[in-house]
Amino acid sequence: MEERRDDCVLELERALDARGLRQTMPRRTILGVLAGMDRPFTSTELTEHVAKVDPRIGRASVYRLLQLLRGCGLVERLHGPATEAYVLCLLRDHHHHATCSVCGRAETFTLEDSASIERAVERIGYTMEHHVLEVVGVCPACRAAGHGAEVPQ
Amino acid sequence: MEERRDDCVLELERALDARGLRQTMPRRTILGVLAGMDRPFTSTELTEHVAKVDPRIGRASVYRLLQLLRGCGLVERLHGPATEAYVLCLLRDHHHHATCSVCGRAETFTLEDSASIERAVERIGYTMEHHVLEVVGVCPACRAAGHGAEVPQ
DNA sequence: GTTTTTGCAAACCATTTGCAGGGTC
DNA sequence: GACCCTGCAAATGGTTTGCAAAAAC
Numbered sequence: 001m002e003e004r005r006d007d008c009v010l011e012l013e014r015a016l017d018a019r020g021l022r023q024t025m026p027r028r029t030i031l032g033v034l035a036g037m038d039r040p041f042t043s044t045e046l047t048e049h050v051a052k053v054d055p056r057i058g059r060a061s062v063y064r065l066l067q068l069l070r071g072c073g074l075v076e077r078l079h080g081p082a083t084e085a086y087v088l089c090l091l092r093d094h095h096h097h098a099t100c101s102v103c104g105r106a107e108t109f110t111l112e113d114s115a116s117i118e119r120a121v122e123r124i125g126y127t128m129e130h131h132v133l134e135v136v137g138v139c140p141a142c143r144a145a146g147h148g149a150e151v152p153q
Numbered sequence: 154m155e156e157r158r159d160d161c162v163l164e165l166e167r168a169l170d171a172r173g174l175r176q177t178m179p180r181r182t183i184l185g186v187l188a189g190m191d192r193p194f195t196s197t198e199l200t201e202h203v204a205k206v207d208p209r210i211g212r213a214s215v216y217r218l219l220q221l222l223r224g225c226g227l228v229e230r231l232h233g234p235a236t237e238a239y240v241l242c243l244l245r246d247h248h249h250h251a252t253c254s255v256c257g258r259a260e261t262f263t264l265e266d267s268a269s270i271e272r273a274v275e276r277i278g279y280t281m282e283h284h285v286l287e288v289v290g291v292c293p294a295c296r297a298a299g300h301g302a303e304v305p306q
Numbered sequence: 307g308t309t310t311t312t313g314c315a316a317a318c319c320a321t322t323t324g325c326a327g328g329g330t331c
Numbered sequence: 332g333a334c335c336c337t338g339c340a341a342a343t344g345g346t347t348t349g350c351a352a353a354a355a356c
Contacts, residue, residue: 022310022355043345058313063346079232080285098279109277116269117286124262125293126251132233132287133270140278175330175335196320211338216321 008035011090015072026057030065039105040078040085040097078106080136096132100139102147107139161188164243168225179210183218192258193231193238193250231259233287249285253292255300260292 012031013023021027033049047062066086069075078085078097087097091108099106111117114131121128138147165184166176174180186202200215219239222228231238231250240250244261252259264270267284274281291300 024311024354026312056313059345060314060347061312064311067347077232079230081283096273098274098277098281100279101282107277107279109273109279111269111273113269116266117264117288120249120262120264121251121288121290124251124260125296126253126260126262126288126290127296128251128288128290129254130234130289132285134285135270135274135279135281136283137274137279137281143278143280177329177336179337209338212320213322213339214337217336220322 005032005035008088008090012069012074015074016068019068019072021068026054026061027065029054029057030062034069034075034088037088039103040083040087040099042085046086078134080134083136096134098135098137098139100142101136102138102142105139109135158185158188161241161243165222165227168227169221172221172225174221179207179214180218182207182210183215187222187228187241190241192256193236193240193252195238199239231287233289236287236289249287251288251290251292253295254289255291255295258292262288 009028009031012035013028016023016027030046030050033046033053037046037049043063043066046066047059050057050062066075069088070077070086073092074088074090076087076089076097078087078099080099083099087106089095089097089108093110095108095110097106097108111133117131117133118128162181162184165188166181169176169180183199183203186199186206190199190202196216196219199219200212203210203215219228222241223230223239226245227241227243229240229242229250231240231252233252236252240259242248242250242261246263248261248263250259250261264286270284270286271281
């Protein structure tokens, strides 16, 4: 678990490196916090967690890094029906996010074939360039715990 | 075209009526402007257009009505890659929006079969409850006009 | 030593809200 | 006449920016 988090930080640091961005203490701290997030988070949550680790780090630095990472595609923004959050995603290729309506954790998935979407779009005469897909559902753990899905009515 | 707009206003007024909401001059004006929007719009665009028709109407009323209509599902919010806008949509059932990257106009479409999405979601063990899909592409008119798509490479 | 980053505070922008007066049912 | 709606102006909340000092390369 902890290695997972460290790997994550390493990967993020590598990404900064690759862009010629500097390795600084505030950035390392923020990346560490980011890597420890186990679900989509708001900017406020992130800044609060960062402040808990090191109160000297300002909001602005958090936002600036968040923006850099969004530029690299390492952080994305989710806007579900009631969701408005950022997610860390190390998966580099095109993917989507499924958020659990019970525990709030998110998982990425890929559509192995977007043909049915493309067909639907062609039906109105459009040529598809990009698509954004977000899913809300119940994750395996929460379902096993009896939440969601098979509730009688 | 003009009838289309009037029909649109009528439908919106009926929706307000159905919720026991009052028919007022500012609301009628805003609905008229809304019905005339031929593409997704920002709140600023909307308030500016409204102000042009009747400068006495305040921003707050526009926002309040926008919110009511969102509650009725008559206005939705689009958040594409570079998009952050509202759309008027009279289509009552579940649907999606395709926005043209050339002219900016949007069209609704429906997925006649979301099985491939459901399958992809099941692959990660999730049970799907809702999905949000947004498409960006080129509309038939713009493609015919030579924009997008068949540009060599 | 040069260039990038940082923290701070102020600026911003879209949106919401409190309130007293005015319009609608 | 009761209650809803309005405009206004002020409050809000998230995010960005200008700047001089500090840190990284």
